[in-house]
Amino acid sequence: MSLKHSYTLLAPLYDLIVNGPTAGMRRNSLRRLTGATDQTILVSGIGTGLDIPDLPAGPAYIGVDLTTAMLRRAQRRLRQRNDIQLHCGDVMYLPYADEQFDVILMHLILAVVPEPERALREAARVVRPGGRILVLDKFLRHGERAPVRRVLNNVIRHIATRTDVVLEPLLAQCPQLQLIEEIRLAPGGWFHQIELRKTE
């Protein structure tokens, strides 16, 4: 089963399963957005739009996702907002020009896609020099054995998310990205809130 198919099936249940456990960390991550009016922000893998209520007014937003059923739910969340456009697309092959965005938001997408290194390289391509990539996701520590998550990964990577992704090899593929901040969150430091900056 492809991720597109499984997220089509998961779409009606997604908010019920994911909103509660992620709401606090999601809000903390989004506090790093300044609301500057001259910014364009890409919300990579926007899903059902759980981030939308906490996106500050001011910037122009583009949300991209592979799954129409998830985007349909995000569309319902837009309500009065006319500052967010939704696009269907693949974050590993972004349909955008180089250096087009001031900020790329990557909440629960980098460790979801089959090739996270490609998705990060694409984000690094479309963000402007000096721009930021804000990540919230699950990463194993470098050298961490994590046998349960590595075995689970063989199945769950085809349905919902990878559980074996290590951050350091991804960053090594993008030397133009500087690690500004990395905060390990519960449970047991698996979730990370990360800020990357593209060098000028």
Ligand SMILES: C[S@@+](CC[C@H](N)C(=O)[O-])C[C@H]1O[C@@H](n2cnc3c(N)ncnc32)[C@H](O)[C@@H]1O
């Ligand atoms: C775990 S959900 C995260 C959604 C949202 N970012 C959030 O924080 O709730 C993963 C999302 O990634 C999307 N997705 C999976 N593979 C993708 C790809 N290659 N390109 C774009 N979106 C993808 C799925 O459709 C799903 O909406």
